Each structure stands twice: as structure tokens, then as C-alpha cells.
Amino acid sequence: MPELPEVETIRRTLAGHLTDARVTGVRLIWPGAFQGWGELDFAGILTGKRIQGLERRGKYLLIHLDEGWSLVAHMRMTGRLLYFSASQEIGPHTRGVFELNQGELHFQDVRKFGRILAVPSAAVNEVRGLAALGPEPLEQEFTPDVLRNRLRGKKTCLKSALLDQRVLAGLGNIYTDEALFRARLSPERPAASLEREEAEKLTAAIKEVLKAGIEAQGTSFRDYRDANGRKGEFQRSLQVYGRQGQLCTACGGILVSKRLGGRTAVFCPACQV
DNA sequence: ATACTCCCCTGTGGGC
DNA sequence: TGCCCACAGGGGAGTA
CATH class of the missing domain: 3.20.190.10 (MutM-like, N-terminal)
Known part of the structure; x- marks a missing residue:
């Protein structure tokens, strides 16, 4: 969650x-x-x-x-x-x-x-899991070059790579979908195929969407509550996650969902390339 | 090493 | 209405 x-x-x-x-x-x-x-x-x-x-x-x-x-x-x-x-x-x-x-x-x-x-x-x-954790995306040290280095040699798609906590720490299904949409990158893209400029867009998108999520005190799609039992507000700002079949906020096309690496990705096939 | 699939659980929502 | 199946903010084990 x-x-x-x-x-x-x-x-x-x-x-x-x-x-x-x-x-x-x-x-x-x-x-x-x-x-x-x-x-x-x-x-x-x-x-x-x-x-x-x-x-x-x-x-x-x-x-x-x-x-x-x-x-x-x-x-x-x-x-x-x-x-x-x-x-x-x-x-x-x-x-x-x-x-x-x-x-x-x-x-x-x-x-x-x-x-x-x-x-x-x-x-x-x-502790297993903590030991191999990738960089913190909100730290200054997380740069486009770091991201590209981490994705180098990967045979999986971008979506699966971003969900791998050893690549970077903290992204899950919601925020990967949202970050990829903001960067206009397809979740199906081979992880190692990012050009320099695309890595810059994706790095910025990841930082922005995580900051916005924190500012909204999280996404309460269903179960999530903070320590005081309160819901977050970021579900109101989601542009792709959970919106399959609805209209893309950017181009008006239909958002699609597709199973990638065992998880559901939602994206705009027209905007995200 | 890397990249899959299955599995751990319970609850819910959609389709029939 | 009720039942069944698929699926859910995750990641570890096991397998090629």
C-alpha cells in the first residue's frame, strides 16, 4: 500500500x-x-x-x-x-x-x-530488502545520470525497472504510473533505452510527483491512512492510475491498462512514447 | 546476476 | 440476489 x-x-x-x-x-x-x-x-x-x-x-x-x-x-x-x-x-x-x-x-x-x-x-x-535499496529519489544525489546508470543493462521494461526497489527506493504502482505519464514515457519502453533528455524528464517527473504526493499527504485510493487515521488527498490529482478507459487529461484519448511484469500499468498510448 | 512466476492474505467489485 | 473469479499502494522465494 x-x-x-x-x-x-x-x-x-x-x-x-x-x-x-x-x-x-x-x-x-x-x-x-x-x-x-x-x-x-x-x-x-x-x-x-x-x-x-x-x-x-x-x-x-x-x-x-x-x-x-x-x-x-x-x-x-x-x-x-x-x-x-x-x-x-x-x-x-x-x-x-x-x-x-x-x-x-x-x-x-x-x-x-x-x-x-x-x-x-x-x-x-x-536487513533483507533494506540492504540493497537504491537511491532516495528526493535526495539531490538522485540525478538523470544516476537514473541512467541504474537502468543500464536492464532487459525489462521501464515500468518494471522503476518498481524494483534496488533501482531506486520508494516508488510503487501508483507513483510509477503517474511519473511516467508526466514524463510522457511509455511504461513498455525498454528500461535501458532512455536518451539523456528522457532521463532528465523522468527524473524531474519522479521528484515532482513524489513531492506533490507528500504535500497532499498521500494517496488514499482505498486503504491508506496516516498515523491519525486521516486519508490523503492525492487521489484527486491522479492522472492515470485507476483511470483506465477514461480520457487522457493531455490529449483526450483513451487511457489503457496493461499487465507488465505482473503489475497493472495504466497509460496513454498516444502521449506516452 | 537477472528476470520471470507464484505465493503470502483478506476484501471487494464486476460479470454472469 | 448470489457466486465465482480476478484483482488490489508489495516483495520474498523459487525457478530457469
Whole structure:
């Protein structure tokens, strides 16, 4: 579910509530979502620790605790981290509750794909998935040259390459479709075929659409909510995602959807070349 | 290494 | 109306 703008919004809406809070207890309702470290169990690691700060890397949310521990959380498709200032009844999809000295943090996840790991802060970079993460698209270091280098030698289409978190971190199905439309590039283009000028357009489009997504506090196409349970607004600004069969906002043609690398891409076959 | 497909789950919406 | 199937903001395992 959450892509970079949604995870960033969760981080921002959670930071004020959690920073300096102490974990007083942990209730694992569906333990499969939580993983400890070696012989140390998840609840044992957390209990008593104080939260020092929150960090985002790609679609991962890192919650840094004192005494050298961190939580690595990934929402996958339907995960939510919700903060409540007072004790709150659990819902049917609540997989775990972090009791704090002030309030509670609930992890909800309909599809049970999301995971939260407790790891030594020094070992965060070794966590599978995090280890091979590509560059952060909103950092200055992410340039057209970097993008072209990352796509060099790839045999897949542009859409699949952009979804590969090792190429760059944080794009998912919504924002790849939107970025490709803004750059007027077809998702079917061979990833390695971008000319210099096209890479410039795509780099700019990726940065713009992610910034706009963050500004709108994410896309609530269906499940996504921030830490306060609020929806985002970016679904109102989507130009292609979910609009197959509707009119292209640029040329008035019909948007098409096509399965590429196991995911659905929506695009304008006339505008995007 | 790279690039596919399948799979993990539950809920929903469209077609019949 | 009800049933069945396909599909859903993701990514890991397994396979060529």
C-alpha cells in the first residue's frame, strides 16, 4: 500500500506522538507480523525502551529506540500504524498494540503482509530488502545520470525497472504510473533505452510527483491512512492510475491498462512514447 | 546476476 | 440476489 509519500506522511504524523515516548507493554495479537532478533523475542526487546526518532528509507519506516535498538516496519499493501492518545479497543485487523507511557500505537493490517522487525540499530543495514535499496529519489544525489546508470543493462521494461526497489527506493504502482505519464514515457519502453533528455524528464517527473504526493499527504485510493487515521488527498490529482478507459487529461484519448511484469500499468498510448 | 512466476492474505467489485 | 473469479499502494522465494 503505502509508497514513499505515504510512508513519509506516516513518519511525519507519528513523530510528534512517539518521540520520547516509552514502550510500557506490547500485545501481539497476530504474532506472525513481528520478529525479534536471534533468541530475543520482540516484546522483550521493546518493553521499557524509549523512542528516540523516526526515519524513512524508501518504503521502510525505522523507529529508533534507545539502548541501540530499532524497529524496521514495512506496511506492504494494507498496513497501518495508528496512534491513539488514550486506550483504544482493538479492531478485527489489529495485529499488535504498543502501549506507551502516553497513548497507544496500533498496527493494523487486513492482508497480513506487513512486518515489523526489532533489530540492533547497527544491523539495520543488513536487513533483507533494506540492504540493497537504491537511491532516495528526493535526495539531490538522485540525478538523470544516476537514473541512467541504474537502468543500464536492464532487459525489462521501464515500468518494471522503476518498481524494483534496488533501482531506486520508494516508488510503487501508483507513483510509477503517474511519473511516467508526466514524463510522457511509455511504461513498455525498454528500461535501458532512455536518451539523456528522457532521463532528465523522468527524473524531474519522479521528484515532482513524489513531492506533490507528500504535500497532499498521500494517496488514499482505498486503504491508506496516516498515523491519525486521516486519508490523503492525492487521489484527486491522479492522472492515470485507476483511470483506465477514461480520457487522457493531455490529449483526450483513451487511457489503457496493461499487465507488465505482473503489475497493472495504466497509460496513454498516444502521449506516452 | 537477472528476470520471470507464484505465493503470502483478506476484501471487494464486476460479470454472469 | 448470489457466486465465482480476478484483482488490489508489495516483495520474498523459487525457478530457469
